[in-house]
Ligand code: SF4
């Protein structure tokens with residue numbers, strides 16, 4: 001197995017468009033698909049928080065979208081979307097906060113919340129932990145998936161990059177429920193690899209453009225770490241190879257340090273050996289000279305954080321929908337969209353939200369045109385909630 005990765009220097013922020021276009025062009029001839037033969041291209045940045053530093057840079061997303069439009073891909077074939085995890089409401093909320101929403105409007109593209117449609121139930125026969133799960137409808141529907149991660153440290157998974165960014169294909173708070181399947185850092189690494197195995201098998205037309213312009217490092221990642229300029233853009237189709245390359249650029253021995261990379265390598269989900277990667281553009285040695293050593297969390301810390309999040313924090317923070325009767329028109333649409341059928345509705349009455357069985361996907365909240373559904377955290381009661 002081998003793969004190609006392009007590395008391009010971003011000498012100054014003003015040259016970001018040129019750099020991204022060059023990174024894509026360097027590998028474009030070998031892409032197993034044609035952008036112009038697609039009906040639906042989905043761009044998936046990392047929109048984890050209203051802190052812009054924690055997200056893929058909006059301008060970076062804009063440049064990739066403009067590249068597709070310049071190639072003649074119709075605007076109505078391109079969508080941009082994501083689903084944040086526990087700490088923020090929706091992708092569109094984050095997009096508004098960081099300026100991506102305005103960029104979408106400016107370039108005439110639709111931003112889509114992953115919770116806006118009923119998710120699709122999927123099965124992973126050979127999964128280690130996540131045998132069944134829900135995939136957001138836009139991800140299920142798209143025929144080309146463009147992954148736009150930003151390199152950051154992650155207190156639990158050590159890094160978040162090309163592979164981890166796909167964990168956002170699971171809608172809303174359901175991510176947290178699936179997180180509970182992994183009781184320690186290694187097991188959660190397997191859950192991430194399960195999710196990635198679905199992507200590899202079901203979305204063969206993929207491209208990753210990796211934001212390494214300014215990376216986040218240190219123990220406070222992926223939301224509040226320290227920002228460091230690496231001034232690089234990477235592009236390729238093999239996410240494992242891209243993550244390994246990023247760690248090599250940061251002078252880290254990737255596979256063993258990061259459970260989800262190790263697990264993906266063991267399962268043959270990508271290229272995990274540097275000698276099997278052909279680098280185009282800048283050499284990896286030159287990229288390494290340009291970047292400072294990547295300050296990743298210690299093994300001890302990631303294991304400790306994992307125990308806390310897997311057994312306690314996510315149960316407490318689990319989101320549940322709450323009805324605002326003053327805004328509800330009793331239309332019943334929330335009941336129709338709920339994949340678990342836990343919203344009871346009778347004509348002329350208010351919907352009743354069942355707690356048991358609710359998977360916190362928040363499809364109901366996104367569907368309600370009258371903004372009559374809010375969310376609250378489950379709180380300590382979540383610790384005793386079997387659902
Ligand atoms: S979709 Fe909104 S307005 Fe309609 S019944 Fe549900 S909560 Fe009420």
Ligand code: SF4
Nearest residue numbers: 338358359361362364
């Ligand atoms: S009630 Fe729960 S499971 Fe049903 S759509 Fe709302 S968040 Fe999802």
